[in-house]
Amino acid sequence: MKMLCSSPSVRQLKPELLADIARALNADGSRLLILAQPLVQHAQIYSYGLQPRSSMPIEKNRLWQNVIHQIDRPLHPHGNSLPAIASALDKVYPVNCVAKLPALAPLLTAFQTAGIQSLLILALSDRDRCVGCLTLFRSAAKESGAGWTNEELQLAQNLACQMYLAVMEQRVEQMVRDRLYHDILTGLPNRMLLSQWLNLALSKMPAQGEFLAVIVLNLTRFKNINDSLGHRCGDRLLQLIAERLQHNFDNEATIGRWSGDEFVMIIPAVSDITSIERVADRTIACFDLPFVFDRSFPRLKTNSLYIKVSMGIAIATSGSLDSESLLQHADTALTQAKSNGKNSYEIYTDAIIDPVNDRLQLENILDRAISDCKLFLHYQPQLDILxxxxxxxxxxxRCQDLHGNSLSPAELIPIAEETGSIVPIGEWVIRTACQQNKIWQDLGLGDFPIAVNFSVKQLQNRNLIETIATILAETGLPATALEIEITESIAIKDLDLTISILQSLRQIGVKISLDDFGTGYSSLAALKYLPLDRLKIDRSFMQGLRANSIDVCIVRTIINLGHELNLNVVAEGVETVEQFECLRSINCDAVQGFLFSRPLTASELEVAIATGSYLHQNLFHVHN
Structure with a gap:
């Protein structure tokens, strides 16, 4: 019996094997159904010895269909799996008397004519995947009345497990040879082959001592490369990445291309978490060096490109997860890794489910924020310091969640940027702000510009100038009453593009402000090239702003620099009288912060303007 289970002939699945199995299990006949593999073959049936005399395959009967589709219906008092076997996932279905089972009534004549008394059906399956079934037949002459013994059932279950592995190995080997299951661009295994490989690897895992890991690797901002350098360049980059991953991990991992900019690595026989972390660190290190191109890519200013990655990792022990769940866990970890920043990885744990779900909920809110009226604006005044x-x-x-609670802009804006929803949301902000400022002008509350913050995605929108011009025309607001705020980091993402767009906005009269000044790496370069009206000193300098402090020296320098360039200078984040007096003493032009007013609704701001409540403690020389 032991030799039969481990025999190499099991892998060959030849009809003579069915004779050996029938004899080992004291049966008169056997029948093997191998289900069709997607795209490449039809179902196959092999038989030996005693068979039912039926004009149609018995496997179309409801009983066999239930087995194949894993619809568990116990057929004997002890259930349909044996606790004595290490894996209870390979099912056995004994039928000791075919005449007593209603499901077999349509086939009863076929069985009785052939003299078949009892059956044993074995599902060739693991977890939720079935590749076929094996049926054994006993004649009335051989049936002792005691039915299939526990020893026979245990042997049958072991055989079913071995045959499942044999079918899967045979299929994977065939797929490896077949170009249909390889990515045309990179030559790597594609999604279908990787799925089969993963199913087989999970089925072959030992009961104890080792793990299996899956890494889902995503390229950061790959779409930008396709959009700016062309798909041909993007395709070549994918090929170079595939070559580098294979060179570094070919002997220890199965590597494939999962989708457009995602690769999957399957790592078997992992001893501990530290081993996985080492693999993850080595994978990230693969992207430390640039990918070198030949001279056939003229849109590349240099012959090389750097790209960063995010990785999600999921780990399985024997019998713990099926392939779909394992990949889902890796995807969940990938989502968390992306939020951590470039060149990072995350190993799946239950603890990361909540933040990932929170992020997905925020994405859904942002997708529907405009149509669901979840967006609104608050307004904070900027005051002449004298x-x-x-x-x-x-x-x-500002944005509300499903329960009406306000959500943090620090959470929302990065997600809106990443998902692209910042573009329609940004347009809504401009339109709403312009409408509101026009209302204030018509009410005679003042003639001041209203400032809105701009993101990278908005600046990259080719219809931006036309959109703003249309909004100004529709709302009737003069262009000089709209101010666009950008940060240094946004400005230098693509300095040439930023300069071009800002110049176009200036030409129609829109004012330009550089926000968070002093926190970037290229402040002076930004000042040299950008068409600006105003500098806003970052709030981080306010925290230590007091007489004779280093912050005062820095802020004074920024103010003097701004004045030399004929720019108005605003300090934001002013919260104390001491900060205000320091700023006035070093000739800052304007202030903004909680000392004067928190961000207000439109109606609250109207009341504040009417009452002068923002004029704190008579700090100013002349009131409105």
Whole structure:
């Protein structure tokens, strides 16, 4: 019996094997159904010895269909799996008397004519995957009345497990040879082959001592490469990445291309978490060096490209997960890794489910924020430091969740940027701010610009100038009453593009402000090239702003620099009288912060303007 289970002939699945199995299990006949593999073959049936005399395959009967589709219906008092076997996932279905089972009534004549008394059906399956079934037949002459013994059932279950592995190995080997299951661009195994490989690897895992790991690797901002350098360049980059991964991991991992910019690595026989972390670190290190191109890519200014990655890792022990769940866990970890920043990885644990679900919920809210009326604006005044006159209003985006609670902009904006929803949301902000400022102008509340913050995605929108011009025309707001705020980091993403767009906006009269000044790496370069009206000193300098402090020296330098360039300078984040007096002593032009007013709704701001409540403790020389 032991030799039969481990015999190499099991892998060959030849009809003579069925004779050996029938004899080993004291049966008169056997029948093997191998289900069709997608795209390449039809179902196959092999038989030996005693068979039912039926004009149609018995496997079309409801009983066999239930077995194949893993619809568990116990056929004997002890259930349909044996606890004595290490894996209870390979099912055995004994039928000791065919005449007593209603499901077999349509086939009863076929069985009785052939003299078949009892059956044993074996599902060739693992977890939720079935590749076929084996049926054994006993005649009335051989049936002792005691039915199939526990020893026979245990042997049958072991055989079913071996045959399942044999079918899977044979299929994977065939797929490896077949170009249909390889990615045309990179030559790597494609999604279908990787799925089969993963199913087989999970089925062959030992009961104890080792893990199996799956890494889903995503290229950061790969779409930008396709969009800016062309798909031919993007395709070549994918080929270079595939070659590098194979060179570094070919002997220890199965590597494939899962989708457009995603690769999958299957790592068997992992001893501990530290081993996986080492593999992850080595994978990230693969992207430290640039990918070198030949001279046939003229849109590349140099002959090389750097790209970063994010990776999600999931780990399985024997019998713990099926392939679909394992990949889903890796995807969940990947989502978390992306939020951690470039060149990072995350190993799946239950603890990361909540933040990932929270992120997905935020994405859904943002996708529907405009149509569901979840967006609104708050407004914070900017005041002349000497007179207290309002010289501008900043419009600040707010959003509500499903329960009406306000969500943090620090959470929302990066997700909106990443998903692309920032473009329609940004357009909504501009339109709403312009409408509101026009209302204030018509009410005679003041003639000041309203400032809105811009993102990278908005600046890259080719219809931006036309959109703003249309909004100004529709709302009737003069262009000089709209101010666009950008940060240094956004400005230098693509300096040439930024300069071109800002110049176009200036030509129609829109004002331009550089926000968070002093926190970037290229402040002076930005000042040299960008067409600006105003500098906003970052709030981080306010925290330590007091007489004779280092922050005062820095802020004074920024103010003097701005004045030399004929720029108005605003300090944001002013919260104390001491900060205000310091700023006034070093000739700052305007202030904004909680000392004067928190961000207000439109109606609250109207009341504040009417009452002058923002004029804190008579700090200003002349009131509005």
């Amino acid at each position: 007179t207290g006159k309002i010289i501008g209003i900043e419009a600040l985006l």
